[in-house]
Amino acid sequence: MKIKHWFFGAILSLSIASQAQNAKKEVLFTIEDKPYYTDEFARVYKKNLDLVKDESQKDLNQYLELFIGYKLKINKAYKLGLEKGGQYQTELKQYRSQLAKNYMTDSKVTQELVQEAYQRSLKEVKASHILILVDENATPADTLKAYHQIADIRKKALAGEEFGALAEKYSQDPSAKENKGDLGYFTSFRMVYAFESAAYKTPVGKISNPIRTRFGYHLIKVTDERPNRGEVEVAHIMITPNSKDGDQGKTEAKNTINDIYTKLKQGESFETLAKQFSDDKSSAPKGGMLNKFGSGQLSSESFENVAFGLKNPGDYSEPFETQFGWHIVKLIKRYPLKTLDEAKAEIENRVGKDERSRLIAESINEKLRKKYKIKRDDKTFAAIKKAVTDKYYEGTWEPSTDAKATAKLFTIEDKAVNGSDFMDYLKAQQKAGLAVKPIARLVDTAYDQFLDQQLNAYYNDNLEKEFPEFGYVIDEYRDGLLLFDLMEKEIWEKSKTDTIGLQKFYDARKNNYMWKHRLDATVVSSTKMDVIKQAQKFLKQGKTPDFIKEKLNTKGVVNVMANSGVFEEGSDALPKGLKSQNGVSDIIKEGEYYFVVLVNKREPAAPKTLEEAKGKVINDYQQYLEENWVKDLRGEFSVKVNQDVFEKVKQQLHP
Incomplete structure (x- = not known):
């Protein structure tokens, strides 16, 4: 699927806002007598004009050739019957559903929620809570009982009883017995929306009014707040144990990272050591530099905490272990939180997946009820209400087959929806555990939900008529899917x-496809001339890198490091100015380091296999x-x- 995401990048990045065309619709060309019109050609050309990098593609004669080539491929796809493929049909349906989400929402409400979430993200709140469980669909009596319980606890807290002790004694959150209700620090999107809102609206040191969420009633005590940590840019050195060597590999990795740490304390360059020894091949050539990140963006929380714990640019950590190996981290720069414009797209995505989406759905439902003419047959609805009994709560209720209950229930514009459709919906909700009481209230609640569902479905089915630009993009994506399958x-x-x-x-x-010159070599480095001379002597005597390190790294001081392998000319692991002849090199000084290299074998430039x-x-x-x-x-x-x-x-x- 990653390939497809790349393949459709041009289509998906096109703006669907400006589709108006002045050109009169005429047949521009035919393929096997099938016409292709000027309006489509002009529209696609205008949309892609700013995207193409090759200036020749802006030439209309050249662009026509490209456009015809594209349509030829689509014709070939239909000739092969690729549009009948199950995967193709599924992916087209999924994409239409995804694109339709942009139209099935209330942009004003969405932007208000985005603004609110961003403002909250500027700080983190520390809070404790007490929970009294009560189901969303509980009877009014059970709901009132839970409310009285939480209200009584709040009175005790306001009278001076310690909140943590009350949480340990009364809270029905299982973790409260251990943490006394303490939730630690959190920011927007970490808690359910109602809970988050209450926490951000409650002053530090105060206790909220009872708050209802889908879990029940809560009391929240806010104990602290702090600014969000923002983002940091760091470099790191990573040493990964060789899994094949078992415990020995782990020990060697730990010893290596400790040797590197000792060299850092001796004043050696972090960037140079990262280039020579780090096992993170993507960052090592850049001196260990990583892209900037914020809390929760890496897969290792311990790595993030160490990075954020560094105070000043240039500070580096002690060696520490994560699931990836051993690390030393150096702070490069701190970044403030993103601006609203920078964070907007990400927040919009999270709003759509959060409980906040309910507010958006309620808003769009209200608009659709006003937009479309809806007419309900009250006699059919009454017959359905009569047919739904308390067996519903036992899971044994079956939809009525009586003609009065299965007849037309309502219309949306020209679309009729029957009572049998609503009862099928009720049946599905029965399996899902809908438990609103009493039964008459359950039917009313389900009817409102069903009507909103049907309104949204009607609106969705007519998006191509409501928004021509939507239809254009779907057509282009349909062709794109076929073209992808054809190219594959x-x-x-x-x-x-x-x-x-x-x-x-x-x-x-x-x-x-050529290799550069390559060297099978051992590179020894040190910041001390006398030490590197001794290392050079040992290499000429045929001593191994392990022997050299054992002899020269004494009394807890790392005087030399050694790195063996096959290196292409120009590799950062090789000192500049190295002569690529076999044997032990002269001593080479580069920056604060001295190098000596044993070249075992020189491989000439040659074609790769x-x-x-x-x-x-x-x-x-x-x-x-x-x-x-x-x-x-x-x-x-x-x-x-x-x-x-x-x-x-x-x-x-x-x-």
């Missing part, structure tokens, strides 16, 4: 499975196949361009 079938899979063709392609171009270069070769082979495939499609399908119409389009687009 005709190009991508072939490039991976056609071993003979791939080998021939590689053989004709093998000089495009097909296996070594396979990813790049396959990518190039795919491009080669596609270029030739489009030429074949022009021979397979009949294409006729209306040049007179095209000239008018060019005048309209580039007057």
Whole structure:
């Protein structure tokens, strides 16, 4: 799916706000007598104009060729019947549902909730709570009983009884027995919305009024608040134990990180040590630099806490262990919290998944009830109410088949919804555990929910009529899905499975895939000239790196580090100016370090094997196949361009 996300990037990034066209709709060209019109061509060209990087694609003659090529591929997909595939139909349905969410919402309410969430995210609140459980669908009597319990506890707290002791004694949150109701620090989106709102509205040291959530009634005591920590930028050195070596590998990793830490304390460069020894291959060439992050963005909480615990840029931690290995972290820079504009998209996404979404749904439901003409048949509704009995609570109720109850229940504009549909909905809710009491109230509640569901479905089904731009994007995505499946079938899979063709392609171009000169070498480094001279002497005597470290790292001081492997010329692990001849090198000074290198073997520049270069070769082979495939499609399908119409389009687009 990641490939598909990339493949549809251009389609999904297009704006759907400006679709108005001035061009008159005429047939621009045909493929096998199927017409393609000027309005679509002009619309797509205008939308993509600012996205294309190749200036030649802005030329209308060139763009027409690209557009025809695109439509040829779609015709090929239909010819192969790819639109009948189950996966294709499922993905199209899923995408339409995803895109429809942008229209099935109340933007004003959403933005108010986004603003509120952002303001709350600027600080973290520390609070304790007491919970009295009561189900969302409890009877009024049970709800009132729970309310009286929580109100009595609040009186005790206001009278001076210690809140933690009350939580330990009365709270029905199982964790209260251990933590006395303490929830620690939290910010927006960490708690259910009603609880969060109460916590942020309660002053430090005060106790809230009873708060109702889906869990029951709460009392909240806010004990502290602090600014959010923002983001940090750090560098790190990571040493990963070799899993094959078991405990010995763990011990070696710990010893290595401790040696590096000792060298740091001796004043050696963090960045240089990271380049030489860090096992994080993505950050090591950059001196261990990581992208900036905030709380909760990494997969290791302990790593985050160490990073945020560093006070000043340049400070570094002691070695510590995470699930990934051993680390030393250096603070580079602190960043304040994102602005609202920077954080807006992320917050909108979280609002849509949070309980806040209920407020948005309630708003859109209210608008739809006003937008569409709804007419209910009260006789049918009365018959349904009579047919629903207390067996519903036992899970044994069955929908009535009586004609009075199954008849038309209501209409939305021209769409009729029958009583049987509503009773099927009731049946489904029975299985889901709907337990509102008494039964008449349950039916009323379910009817309101069912009506809102049907209103949203009607609105959703008519989005293409309500919003032409929505229809344009769906059409483009439909074509994009087909094109992806076609490319996978005709190009991508072939490039991976056609071993003979791939080998021939590689053989004709093998000089495009070259290794640089490589050295099989051991690199020894130190900040002390006398030490590196001794290391050079040992290397000339044929001593191993372990022997050298044992002899020269004494009394808890790490004087030398050694790194063995096969390195390409220009590697950060090799000192600059190294002569690539076999044997022990002269001593090379680079910055504050002295290096000596034992070159065991020199590998000349040479073509990579097909296996070594396979990813790049396959990518190039795919491009080669596609270029030739489009030429074949022009021979397979009949294409006729209306040049007179095209000239008018060019005048309209580039007057």
